[in-house]
Structures are given as C-alpha cells and as structure tokens.
Amino acid sequence: MREGPDIARIASLVGDPARANMLTALMGGTALTASELALVAGVSLPTASSHLSKLMEGGLLTLASQGRHRYYGLAGPQVAGMIEAITGVAAAVGPQRVRPGPRDAAMRVARVCYDHLAGEQAVAMLDRLVARQVLLRHDKEIRLGPSAASHFAAIGIDVESKPRRPLCRACLDWSVRRSHLAGTLGAAILDKIIAEKWARREKDSRAVIFSPMGKQAFEKVFLG
Amino acid sequence: MREGPDIARIASLVGDPARANMLTALMGGTALTASELALVAGVSLPTASSHLSKLMEGGLLTLASQGRHRYYGLAGPQVAGMIEAITGVAAAVGPQRVRPGPRDAAMRVARVCYDHLAGEQAVAMLDRLVARQVLLRHDKEIRLGPSAASHFAAIGIDVESKPRRPLCRACLDWSVRRSHLAGTLGAAILDKIIAEKWARREKDSRAVIFSPMGKQAFEKVFLG
DNA sequence: ACAATGCTTCGATGAAGGACGAACTATGCG
DNA sequence: CGCATAGTTCGTCCTTCATCGAAGCATTGT
Numbered sequence: 104m105r106e107g108p109d110i111a112r113i114a115s116l117v118g119d120p121a122r123a124n125m126l127t128a129l130m131g132g133t134a135l136t137a138s139e140l141a142l143v144a145g146v147s148l149p150t151a152s153s154h155l156s157k158l159m160e161g162g163l164l165t166l167a168s169q170g171r172h173r174y175y176g177l178a179g180p181q182v183a184g185m186i187e188a189i190t191g192v193a194a195a196v197g198p199q200r201v202r203p204g205p206r207d208a209a210m211r212v213a214r215v216c217y218d219h220l221a222g223e224q225a226v227a228m229l230d231r232l233v234a235r236q237v238l239l240r241h242d243k244e245i246r247l248g249p250s251a252a253s254h255f256a257a258i259g260i261d262v263e264s265k266p267r268r269p270l271c272r273a274c275l276d277w278s279v280r281r282s283h284l285a286g287t288l289g290a291a292i293l294d295k296i297i298a299e300k301w302a303r304r305e306k307d308s309r310a311v312i313f314s315p316m317g318k319q320a321f322e323k324v325f326l327g
Numbered sequence: 328m329r330e331g332p333d334i335a336r337i338a339s340l341v342g343d344p345a346r347a348n349m350l351t352a353l354m355g356g357t358a359l360t361a362s363e364l365a366l367v368a369g370v371s372l373p374t375a376s377s378h379l380s381k382l383m384e385g386g387l388l389t390l391a392s393q394g395r396h397r398y399y400g401l402a403g404p405q406v407a408g409m410i411e412a413i414t415g416v417a418a419a420v421g422p423q424r425v426r427p428g429p430r431d432a433a434m435r436v437a438r439v440c441y442d443h444l445a446g447e448q449a450v451a452m453l454d455r456l457v458a459r460q461v462l463l464r465h466d467k468e469i470r471l472g473p474s475a476a477s478h479f480a481a482i483g484i485d486v487e488s489k490p491r492r493p494l495c496r497a498c499l500d501w502s503v504r505r506s507h508l509a510g511t512l513g514a515a516i517l518d519k520i521i522a523e524k525w526a527r528r529e530k531d532s533r534a535v536i537f538s539p540m541g542k543q544a545f546e547k548v549f550l551g
Numbered sequence: 552a553c554a555a556t557g558c559t560t561c562g563a564t565g566a567a568g569g570a571c572g573a574a575c576t577a578t579g580c581g
Numbered sequence: 582c583g584c585a586t587a588g589t590t591c592g593t594c595c596t597t598c599a600t601c602g603a604a605g606c607a608t609t610g611t
Contacts, residue, residue, distance in 0.1 A: 110347045110350075111347035118339025124335075136557080148557085149561095171558080172557070173557080189409055193332035396588095
C-alpha cells in the first residue's frame with residue numbers, strides 16, 4: 104500500500120513453522136535434499152515440496168540438481184543474516200519458553216551458524232581473542248588487532264587479502280546471548296576446525312562435537 | 328520441533344501485510360497512534376487494534392499511553408534491525424516489482440530509517456565521508472578516521488564517548504542498494520539536521536525534505 | 552525394458568486467522 | 582453531567598493456505 108520491497112511476502116515465507124524449521128536447518132550451511140528437509144520440518148514429502156517451491160519462488164533458496172537428488176541451500180549470506188536477525192528477536196522476546204537455549208547440550212557448547220562457529224566455545228573464543236587484543240572490539244564493530252596477521256598466519260589463515268564479505272562481524276549467539284565471531288574470518292576458523300579434525304559435524308544437526316584432543320588443540324590456539 | 332527461539336512466530340507477525348505496513352511506518356522512528364497505524368495499514372480501526380495487540384504480545388512494540396491516545400513504537404533497535412534485514416532481502420529478491428525503489432521521489436532522495444537518514448543524500452554522505460577518510464570503511468565495518476573527532480566536534484557532535492550501541496554501522500539502503508550510515512553517529516547526524524532545521528519531516532511519511540538553504544548547509548558540512 | 556527411488560503435481564479437506572460492524576469502555580471537553 | 586473522540590472486545594463471515602493420499606515424472610540401477 105505504501106512501499107517498495109514486499110517485506111510481508113518474505114516474512115510470511117519464514118512465518119510458517121515448517122518453512123522456519125527448514126531454513127533453520129539450512130543455517131547449518133550445507134545444502135539438504137527435499138526428503139531431509141521434510142524430516143526436519145516434520146511434514147510429509149508433498150507438503151515439503153510445496154513449501155520448497157514457495158521458498159524458491161521467494162528467492163530464499165538455491166537449488167542444485169545432482170542426478171535424482173535436489174539439494175536446497177540458503178540463497179546467500181543476506182538471507183542467512185535475515186534469519187539470524189529474526190532468531191535474535193525471537194530469542195530476546197521469547198523467554199516465555201521454558202528452555203532458555205537449545206535443548207541439546209551439545210548444541211549449546213558448539214554448533215554451526217550458517218558458515219561459522221556458534222555456542223559457548225565460539226563466545227569464549229571471541230572473548231579471549233578480544234582480551235588478548237588479537238581482535239579489537241567496540242560493540243558490534245570488530246576489527247583486527249596489530250598481532251592478528253601473525254597470529255592467524257601461524258595457523259594458516261590469511262587475513263591480509265580483503266574479501267568482499269566483511270572479514271569480522273559480531274553475531275549474537277541466541278543460546279548464550281552474547282556475540283560470537285562471524286564473517287569470512289569466522290568461516291575460515293570453522294573450516295580450520297573441521298579440516299584439522301578437531302571436531303566433527305553431528306549428523307542431521309547443527310551441533311559440532313569436539314574430540315578430546317581437538318578441544319585441547321582448539322583451546323591452545325584460541326583460548327591459550 | 329527442533330529448536331529454541333520461535334522464529335516462525337515472530338516472522339508470521341511481520342508476515343501479514345497490514346502489520347508489515349505498520350512496522351514499516353514505525354521505522355520512521357516516531358511512535359504513532361492506533362488510528363494513524365490503521366490508516367497506513369489500510370484497515371479498519373478494530374482490525375488495526377487486533378493487529379497491534381498481537382504485535383504487543385509478540386514483543387515487537389512498546390506502548391505509551393497519554394490520555395486517550397496510545398502511542399505505539401518499535402520495541403528497540405534489535406527489532407528495527409530485523410525489519411531492516413527483511414527489507415533488504417525483500418528488495419534484493421523482488422525486482423519483479425516494477426518500481427525499483429520508493430514510489431515517492433522525495434523518499435528516494437532522503438528519508439528516515441528508524442533513527443537515522445537514508446536515501447540518496449545519506450548514501451552520498453557516507454561515500455563522501457569515506458572518501459575524505461573522516462570514516463574508514465571495510466565492507467560493512469565502519470570506524471572513525473583520524474580527523475573524525477575534530478570534524479564532528481566542529482558541528483557539535485561528540486564521537487569520543489563510547490555509547491552502548493555501535494557508533495557506526497553500515498545499513499543497506501533499499502532504494503539505492505548501497506550502504507548508508509546507521510548507529511548512534513547516524514542518529515546524531517539526523518538529529519542535527521532536524522535541530523538545525525536544514526530539513527523537515529514530511530507528515531505521515533518517512534520522507535525528509537531539505538530546504539534550499541538546508542541542503543546547501545548539509546552539503547557544505549558533509550559533502551564539501 | 553522394468554523396477555525402485557526421489558521428488559513434484561493434483562485434488563480434496565479442514566483449520567487458522569484476517570476482515571468488519573456493532574456494542575462496550577475510557578478519556579477529555581464544555 | 583452529557584456528548585464526542587480514541588480504542589478495545591465480541592461475534593460472524595469468509596478467504597487463505599497447510600496438509601495429506603494418490604497419481605504422475607524423472608533418474609538410476611539391474
């Protein structure tokens with residue numbers, strides 16, 4: 104009636120519980136098939152298919168067909184950011200729910216948030232990096248400290264080249280209610296954790312499980 | 328079914344056209360009465376009242392009763408940020424709409440975005456401040472340059488004291504599709520513009536109309 | 552070629568919720 | 582006190598849309 108972008112259309116796409124569950128599942132960063140998404144959404148395959156075509160039409164998802172599998176993924180960081188923002192409001196506004204965070208203990212400790220690490224571990228990591236002044240923080244604004252380049256280079260992460268996406272971003276952790284590190288640096292650190300096999304992704308979940316040795320290594324590098 | 332914050336509940340609140348219009352109107356930053364919101368939403372008063380109580384229950388609005396008037400406003404910056412994020416996705420995803428930006432030409436030039444300035448003027452301002460290195464920008468991250476303190480002090484804006492909200496933030500402008508300046512600094516600049524009477528708020532709209540002299544003054548200070 | 556798997560389309564059903572008019576409550580004004 | 586204005590509550594209508602079973606396509610495997 105008054106305005107350009109059709110915000111109600113987008114919001115109502117997210118506003119259905121089945122679709123919201125799908126999108127939340129896709130925040131794990133990996134693309135999923137229609138059947139998997141039907142499972143997490145708790146609906147039948149036809150119903151899921153209908154939801155998926157709506158989300159596609161709304162531009163929130165991308166589709167990669169591989170043989171008879173069709174992998175759906177989030178359309179991009181902007182969409183992920185929107186889901187994050189909505190999740191943040193929902194978490195802030197909804198302490199009427201009994202459980203204050205993720206039901207699963209493992210999810211509280213460490214989980215994937217689109218392409219970076221979230222949960223207690225991630226919050227502790229950002230805290231420590233800021234305390235050691237590897238990163239400098241003013242509220243939501245995070246930038247590299249003087250020792251950042253050498254610190255991250257030592258573990259094989261390049262922070263010198265300027266990527267198109269923001270290098271550092273604060274992302275409000277909805278279980279701990281404090282910020283963790285997002286952006287390309289956050290993504291690179293998660294890659295590192297998985298590549299070094301310090302932790303593995305829990306199947307069908309966003310949870311990230313550290314091995315005892317991996318936890319030690321992670322803490323040595325990031326919390327030491 | 329799987330998860331903590333009830334994101335579908337929040338999103339579905341925004342997902343109704345009438346409510347979306349109300350929230351968008353409240354992005355202007357000023358609280359509005361139920362009748363005014365009924366008007367912008369294009370619904371009858373009873374319908375609006377029903378929507379408003381739902382938004383209240385969802386925690387998206389605050390209410391200030393003054394006599395027989397009840398002023399509804401956005402619950403806070405987090406909610407505003409969420410609306411922004413949704414608007415961004417809707418704008419990015421919805422070029423199927425014929426008009427690429429706000430219908431109203433004045434809205435394209437300058438408008439209020441919750442508590443700061445948006446539109447062509449605002450985008451030009453950020454560009455210029457970055458070009459002059461008053462502000463330093465790496466993608467979404469904006470921080471103060473060396474000359475920022477003196478530059479803003481000269482026009483009566485204090486950037487030294489650290490506020491709780493981020494001082495600078497990039498906010499994607501959905502009409503121009505480039506960033507403008509948000510955060511407390513963005514808000515302070517808008518205050519300045521209004522206080523100096525360089526521009527006035529258009530009634531019942533987010534549009535900001537510069538006077539000829541005000542435009543000159545603004546351009547001298549921020550685009551000069 | 553035939554079966555099996557993965558997914559989509561079709562059609563019918565049912566429930567949720569948005570719409571408004573009328574009646575009710577509350578505040579302000581003369 | 583009585584009238585006007587602002588807003589909410591109630592009851593009812595009606596549209597929208599999520600849901601599922603069954604059937605239809607498409608791709609892979611034997």
